[in-house]
Amino acid sequence: MTFLEEVQRRRTFAIISHPDAGKTTLTEKLLLYGGAIHLAGSVKSRKTAKHAVSDWMEIEKQRGISVTSSVLQFDYDGCRVNILDTPGHQDFSEDTYRTLMAADSAVMLIDVAKGVEAQTKKLFAVSKERGIPIFTFVNKIDHFGRSPFDLMEEIENVLGIRTCPMNWPIGINGEYKGVYDREHETIELFAKDETHGQEKLASEKGALTDPRMKELLGDDVYQALLDDIELLDVAGDPFDFDKVRAGELTPMFFGSAMTNFGVKPFLEKFLELAPSPAPRQAVEEIVQPTSEDFSALVFKIQANMDPNHHDRIVFMRICSGKFEKGMSVLHRQSNKTIRLSQPQQFLATERTIVEDAYPGDIIGVFDPGIFSIGDTVCSPGKKFQYEGIPTFAPEHFARVRLLDSMKRKQFVKGINQIAQEGAIQIFQEIMGGMEEIIVGVVGVLQFDVLKYRLENEYNV
Secondary structure: HHHHHHOOOEEEEEOOOOOOOOHHHHHHHHHOOOOOOOOOOOOOOOOOOOOOOOOOOOHHHHOOOOOOOOEEEEEEOOOEEEEOOOOOOOHHHHHHHHHHOOOEEEEEEEEEEOOOOOHHHHHHHHHHHHHOOOOEEOOOOOOOOOOOHHHHHHHHHHHHHHHEOOEEEEEEOEEEEEEEEEEOEEEEEOOOOOOOOOOOOOOOEEOOOOHHHHHEEEEEEHHHHHHHHHHHHOOOOOOOHHHHOOOEEEEEEEEOOOOEEHHHHHHHHHHHHHHOOOOEOOOOOOEEOOOOOEEEEEEEEEEEOOOOOOOOOEEEEEEEEEEEEEEEEEEOOOEEEEOOOOOEEOOOOOEEOOOOOOOOEEEEEEEEOOOOOEEEOOOOOOOOOOOOOOOOOOOOOEEEEEOOHHHHHHHHHHHHHHHHOOOEEEEEEEOOOOEEEEEOOOOHHHHHHHHHHHOOOOOO
């Protein structure tokens, strides 16, 4: 495959939503349909002790929420898919903002019963500001909720973006039987979920005019579908990719991540419509992804992903050129040339060493102690630098004291490493000759994570 073809087949996107809209579950189901996993383990499943693949930190498994962004990669239908699963909880929104810097598009998840929620508004605003296309997936349609027309109206009124449903749920509220594909005028009816969403859902497809489909749906449901289609065709917005790119229109899909209802049609259509890697703004110039010169942006640093080795992994988004294992690159901030010797790609904590990677891909490399979030690496001889990643003023502060002075070295190391990840900011205060550390965070839950990680990862 040529370099250009490799770039064009990349799809790198983030999933954004309010907490509990089902983001981690949807990520898991995309992995299931992508063939990356064979059995989905839901965060809330009582039937199995499996946890969601993307939640790798022990505290995430205990609480059933994502507190750090995960990077997951798989191949599907000729595309190389890079999913950035982000925390939904507002206390971790800083991590989400940074992750959006590495994405080319965003999937906005909306709970059918709750509609547009507070955190959805914030994350939508950041995505729009970044100028990335936003796709909408209305989740949990296996539950009783709002009518699809009400949700369309709310998205348009609250978020100020027009909607274009690519498919439409068939049936009565909470008792949907399938989805109607508007472009191909086909119906897909899903079998009942008997595996609690752990396995792919069987379905049956047919044309809207197929008498069998009409028979399976029954006269009332079939007629209601025809009425909905007519109303959408007359009153709805037509699909316009230029408007999607400009952030004026969001393609809309319906489904249930928990039961796998509508997940496959969404994945296939999304990969068809989602953009391949876009040009990036550096301070000096606009960098094209198809440029032969290598460059990448550091958007995340994570310590102790492997508890046995206490390593620090730097996540970088490749922006241009081909990456090759062992290549030497220029670290722009220090002007040092470094060798990227053990590049890795991830399925949560499962790592594979990569030989090469292309624009749109996310790779992890070991940090020798020189990287910060927002850094640029590029081919030696190329002197450009990507615009930095914004930091947020902390809103909550706490004094952190070490109980065992014999462990001061580990304590200082832990506090500094977690600060370099961008999770906390450190303010030092001298009191009566004693140095005390004051920590600032954007959200209160970060204090729990800090305490948990200092105890479990640094033994202090």
